[in-house]
Amino acid sequence: MKTISTTRLIVGASALFFSLMVYAESGKLLITPPAEGSVSVEQGLQAWQRVYEVTSHPRCANCHVGKENIPMWSGPSYGKTRPHGMNIHADETRIGAKTLLCSTCHLTSENLETANHAPPQYGIAWSLAPVEFQWFGKSSKEICEQLKDSKRNGGRESYLQIAEHLQHDASLKGPVLWGWNPGGNRESAPYTLQKHIDDVLNWGVAGSPCPEK
Ligand code: HEC
Ligand code: HEC
Secondary structure (H helix, E strand, O other): OHHHHHHHHHHHHHHHHHHHHHHHHOOOOOOOOOOOOOOOHHHHHHHHHHHHHHHOOHHHHOOOOOOOOOOEEOOHHHOOOEEOOOOOOOOOOOOOOOOOOHHHOOOEOOOOOOOOOOOOOEOOOOOOOOHHHOOOOOOHHHHHHHHOOOOOOOOOOOHHHHHHHHHHHHHOOOHHHHHOOOOOOOOOOOOOHHHHHHHHHHHHHOOOOOOOO
8 A cells, every 4th residue: 555655656746747847948838728708700810910920930931831842041131032042952851861961050959049140950850840831932811721720730630739839849949949039130930939829829719710811
């Protein structure tokens, strides 16, 4: 009897310890959806507009590109919008496995801050997003419809799982956290990461409405 309860105590304590660790690393990002029925379609569309401003922002869209498999350089710090310099091609592996791996220059490092024009880095291996998550060049309506379609969003059945992806990726110091801490003279994604998570939740609770275009 005594051994069982001690084991349970240890298991319970370590589960608590690990969840606290993840909580601390993700910078206290919270997933607190508003009550069902408390967000109107109008408010949901306003929240979506802000989600679109983030997903179409260069810090996110430069990696969420289509089947050409070429990362983009866009946004004020790059001057004009153009494909990644130096003939970089990610091929269908999305990590440049057939020519030059992205990670050759984009190091895996928990230190997100890099100087102007140095290759940005973050806490996991650098890679283009899967091709079905293309945002670059797509309209607000297109991104909206794709983000709520589990066949095109990585099998995520609900907006809650999108929010969980954002929280989890940030806990790994991945691209999501980097988008708001890009270093150098790169422009951050708009609003804050917590605000972005809240907007995804508000949009979802409103029934995930999409704009007309
Ligand atoms: C360096 C490349 C890169 C950048 C920059 C990037 N992402 Fe991603 N993104 C990825 C990869 C790789 C995946 C697939 C990872 C996975 O599914 O676990 C992904 C997947 C996602 C997904 C889940 C896909 C979906 O359609 O459901 C979301 C949401 C997302 N990213 C949000 C963002 C946001 C917001 C930003 C900007 C703040 C951003 N990403 C910037 C590479 C990137
Ligand atoms: C030879 C080195 C090198 C390789 C290999 C490389 N990059 Fe880059 N990348 C850079 C540099 C340098 C910058 C920043 C340029 C600047 O700020 O002017 C950059 C910037 C980027 C950006 C823009 C980030 C932003 O600020 O929005 C993306 C996206 C990107 N790289 C994706 C990739 C992907 C995906 C791969 C692999 C297929 C890759 N890169 C391979 C050197 C490299």
